[in-house]
Amino acid sequence: MITSPSSQRRSERSRRATLEAALELCTEKGYGRVTVEAIAARAGVSKKTIYRWWPSKGAVLLEAFTDGFIGATPFVDTGDIASDLRTHINSAVRVASTPPYGPAYAGILSELHHDGALAEAVQEQLVGPRFAAAEERLRKAQRQGWIPAGANLPLAVEMLYGPVYYRHILCKPPHDEATVAALVDHVLRALGAVAGGGREPDIS
Structure with a gap:
């Protein structure tokens, strides 16, 4: 109809x-x-x-959180992969740790361990798409010569997001901007990324 x-x-x-x-x-x-x-x-x-x-209140809150989270945490491209990742992770930390989205996120993380359908929905609607978008941003930096061709990008994404989830799940204080900067620098060094901010990398 x-x-x-x-x-x-x-x-x-x-x-x-x-x-x-x-x-x-x-x-x-x-x-x-x-x-x-x-x-x-x-x-x-x-x-x-x-x-x-x-199907459930968890599904309602997941959609509400996902709408807000995706809208507030875009993957920008200023030409400086380190700065762009810091911007993204800092935004993710703020959204996930403050009202109105923080309480919903905390509840969803707790509920998904007891609700298989919700756990599957979290993966399909939130985690999978966000990880794919993060990997694509790293892949673009790779194509631009900032990250070596053989770098393990899926593992790098887990390294970026893992500490954020860890602190949230264990109710630890969220990362501040200095800690996020250190996290991003550590991951990029592990990838063998080219240093130099927004300057053109030497790919000759």
């Missing part, structure tokens, strides 16, 4: 209201106390509507 433009707009408004309500409630009450009923009441939609679009 073809949906009319007006009903599409109503559906998008309902979707946004649901995601925003879920984030608000998670910040106010904590992930464990959020229910689909409460989300529906806050968003002004029916519980049936939520279950038509999402």
Whole structure:
């Protein structure tokens, strides 16, 4: 059935209201106390509507977090791979550790160990695409001559993100900008990356 433009707009408004309500409630009450009923009441939609679009509250919050996380953590290309990675990782740390997205992220990480469907969705909607985007940014730097051709880019991505996840999962204080800079420099050195900021690498 073809949906009319007006009903599409109503559906998008309902979707946004649901995601925003879920984030608000998670910040106010904590992930464990959020229910689909409460989300529906806050968003002004029916519980049936939520279950038509999402299988669980975890799925609602995952979509809300993923939307915000991807929008706030782009992979820019200024010509300086170290600076670009620092920008990305610092943005990721801020989004994952502060409201409204931080409480949702913490709850999702806890819940996925008990919910196989949510764990699969996290991999498909968040982790997989982000890792692929990070690897592509490194591959572009590789094509530009900043990173050696034989470098293990998938491992480098794990090295970049691993410490961030580690601190979040263990409820340690998030990395500050100096620590992020040290992390990025360490990973790039491990890759054998060319030093020199934004200057053109010597690929002769």
